[in-house]
Amino acid sequence: MSVEDKNPVAARLTEHTTATKGTQALDPSSAEGRTSSIGSRVLGQKGGASPSASSLASDRITSQSEVAPSERVSPPVSFRLEGVSSIEADTFVRENTSRRLGPDLILPSETGRLQEIGGVYRIRQNQDTKDAFRTKLIDDLHTNWVNLFGVTKADELKAEFLKCADKFNENGLGVFADLLSKEDFQKLIDSYGEILDTAGNKTWLHSFVDLRSHPNFLMNPEFNEAFLHPLNIALIAYKVGGPIRMTDARAKDVAPMAAVTLDNMLHIDNNPYVAEFKQTTFWKQGEPVGPNGQCFVCLPGTQGCPRASDGVIIDGKPVPFGELEDDARAALISKSGSPPIFYTTEAGSVFRTESELNKAIEAQNAIKGCETPVVVALRDPSVITATAETGNLVHHRYRVEGEASKDSRSCLLIAFHAVDDDPGQLITPDRLAAAKAQVGASDLATFLLGRHDRGEAGINETFVSALTVEAAKMGGTLETLKANEAATSGPRYLTPEAKALPPAEVAEWRESVLHGPGTEAIKRNQRILTEGESLSHAEFATKIKKLMAYDKTGVLELILYSDGREEKRKWARNQIRELRLEIPGETANPNDPRPPSLDQRFAIWTEYLATPATEDLLDKNALAELATQMEAISQKHIDQGTVPSDELRQKVGPEFVLPATGQLIRDLGVAIQNCSNREAFISTGLFMFWACDTLMRVLPDTAPEKADLVRIGAQLLKHYVAVSALVEKQVVARDGDTGENID
Incomplete structure (x- = not known):
């Protein structure tokens, strides 16, 4: 019944x-x-x-x-x-x-499943073209370094660049500290603070601003190297194997609180079919020092295990693989010519259960061979800029209450995609031109924020040229990073493994991921x-x-x-x-630049x-x-x-x-x-x-x-x-x- x-x-x-x-x-x-x-x-x-x-x-x-x-x-x-x-x-x-359907990571040993995804996952396609771009990028940088510093120094800088690239590739993460002086970073804080004060949405979870509304901030050469440093951009492009553009830019203030929400669950960003890199610059709110809580946490190595698709789009509708016979699934996957459209879901990007978390740890072990989980938590007295392969790296922002989270944290989150994967623009051409004229932005910043199309003629030359103009700056930074390998202040590269949580804190972290509110x-x-x-x-x-x-x-x-x-x-x-x-x-401001509030929009619905x-x-x-x-x-x-x-x-x-x-x-x-x-x-x-x-x-x-x-x-x-x-x-x-x- x-x-x-x-x-x-x-x-x-x-x-x-x-x-x-x-x-x-x-x-x-x-x-x-x-x-x-x-x-x-x-x-x-x-x-x-x-x-x-x-x-x-x-x-x-x-x-x-x-x-x-x-x-x-x-x-x-x-x-x-x-x-x-x-x-x-x-x-x-x-x-x-x-x-x-939770996240399903494909391990290196699952060769059959890896072969299945080769024709769909653009991140794994056109490797010859991507290698050719990498060769051009490093060769052009080396040529400029030879002209600037001589052959010996240029060879050293090339080796240092490739070392950073190898670390990035190994961990899915590159971490720099104090890329800007405290004086210059304070300028960023002052400008950022004005934006958050006037435009922040101040919700219970955080205060957020979509920075596409503030192109002058993004393009300001006085401080934008904190999040658009040419060395970081070059390393991302080298990893991607092609020109990149900015696809998202956010400012976010976060107060100390315990929460496991959409904002900070253990997850993978975006979809598994393209490469997404996110650069996060974070500091203690109002001060040019590192935050002592609300830090970025990740499982290095997991970027090497791509997510599996959940199903395929048939006649415009999603059909889970579980509803297809094996032969039908195999035929779709091996289809020549125009490939079918596969899909996964945002739910399939979030690790919420014990078995899902164990799968992520198993993936890390398969890539790095670590017997116990390596959970990297980026805590440091310095301002940190972390660039992560967030489209594949398992990560989140660790939000717990207590002594470790007693201060509010500010951060900038900038996302990049390959132009061929995601053509388009962050800033409309008219607003981009106006901002460039007002702040005197670099060609590189203009490229990153501007409009680009798939297959755009001469785009590789244009992008690499914008980077090589910054060759002297990149060379100086690489030299400083090498000199500061053992330093505890100043510009330096932070080894992710050095920021790994001890076993007792890993247990606490695991508890918060699985059972936090x-x-x-x-x-x-x-x-x-x-x-x-x-x-x-x-x-x-x-x-x-x-x-x-x-x-x-x-x-x-x-x-x-x-x-x-x-x-x-x-x-x-x-x-x-x-x-x-x-x-x-709060007194209503008739000149408020922000979009209408929830209250304003809801007024017509209350009846x-x-x-x-x-x-x-x-x-x-x-x-x-x-x-x-x-x-x-x-x-x-x-x-x-x-x-x-x-x-x-x-x-x-x-x-x-x-x-x-x-x-x-x-x-x-x-x-x-x-x-x-x-x-x-x-x-x-x-x-x-x-x-x-x-x-x-x-x-x-x-x-x-x-x-x-x-x-x-x-x-x-x-x-x-x-x-x-x-x-x-x-x-x-x-x-x-x-x-x-x-x-």
Whole structure:
């Protein structure tokens, strides 16, 4: 007998969520999907649009009624999902989550699996071309060093460069200390501090700034060698085997706290198909010294064991390998000509369980032959610049409370990809030219931040030329590094093994990785909303915003593609994740350069808040259908060449805004059907709501679909409140248990 047979409320929930599926979703990549009647049915309502949906569609977007929400008299709101037992809540969660596929690292001994990935993983392709680039780079540097310093010194500098490159290759990590003098680094701190003070989002987790909004900072030659030192850039390019460009730049202040969240779980960045390198410069907040907590931690050697794919894209949809016969899988992998698109997931990039952590340690042992784990924690009295192969190296930022984390930490995170793997730009050409004129940026900085295309004519010459202009600086730094091998201050190369944790601290680290407090536990400890709590409408809206501030940092099980198409969604995803709550009592600044806050954007949605009801709950298929509708709206405007609104003050080219939003929505529609726990189900549904809000705001005022997006957004918001109340019911029934799922 099924749960529905035993329990009439469970049957009612199932009936509701089945009814919300509507007709078969159209593939938004098809012509039928793009020309369908967008938003013609309301999920969650039988028989089409209800009166409330009709009123939503007719409301004005900027002002939902003639009476401001703050002036209305609204009934109290109760945070309770009536008519649902804890058993039924368990059933709903279980039916809308699935088994998680954790990271699967391929060991060197698994030769068959390594051969399988050769045609898909671009990081392993075109080795002859990459070797030719490496030869050109080192030969051109050597020629310049001969002209500057003579043959003997040039030979020594070449040997020192190759030694650094070998260390980098061995560990997946290169670490430098004090690349800038304290005086010059203080200039960076002062400029950084001004940016964080005026533009930082100041969330509970960190204060974050997307530095693409601050090209003058990135290009400032007074201090940008701390994170764009030509030696570091040359070492990354040498490892990649081609020109590189900056793909992301972030500033982040982190206060001491214990947390295992999306921000700092043990993980691998990006996807395994391309090389990603991330340079992190970190220091004690406000001082040109190293931080004494919140440090970068990694398992050197793990970069040598690539992640396996989870499945393949067939007819536009992800199909796990587990659903394919061995012969079909082999045929796809060996397919000649245009290779299939394989995928993994963000969930497959995070090490969260004992077995997954043991797999990472096994991978390290297979590469380095170490009998016990080597866990490198970059703690030093000096400012540290670490360059890591984060697309393959298992790493995280170690966030624990106690003496080791008593100070706040500041950092810059700069990501680089090979141009051939990820063509594009970080800064739009007009803003790049203006910043270069204002600060007198180098050709190298201009190249790294500018636009480049795959197969661009003469790009190798242009890039190497920009590097060799800096040959004297690189030579001087290499000479200093060699002289300071035994020093404890000044510019020097830090050997990762020298920063390995002792066995007792490894045990403590392991405990924090596996059992540190996650987003749900931290949120639960705040007791923002408790079951049955009755509040005024305004108080309820305030608390829902606080819940959102936590839930938007949860894990999203978004797909990662072998052709790298997920890169386009980065802006859309980040601007949601980093939405800030306004600080109580903070005076509004009409000239605030930051994007609108969560409070400002949420204001038009508060009238749709009410006591949650079972009919507000949407199952994963109904949510996926809403994503299909939203993606179709986005695709329609992409096809029409619609110029997006600048309401969100985005600092990306207008041609990227709608594709980024559409890709995020499409991928959220896939992710919502593959959530491995209730935290992911809540966070993904919340992201869908904010993606809907994003699409509504970037469409011009004349777009007729804005009313449809208000309707969809209201449904997603009501679902978020209802499923949050449902999970609260689970927790209360188990006396505060915050387990991922209920078995």
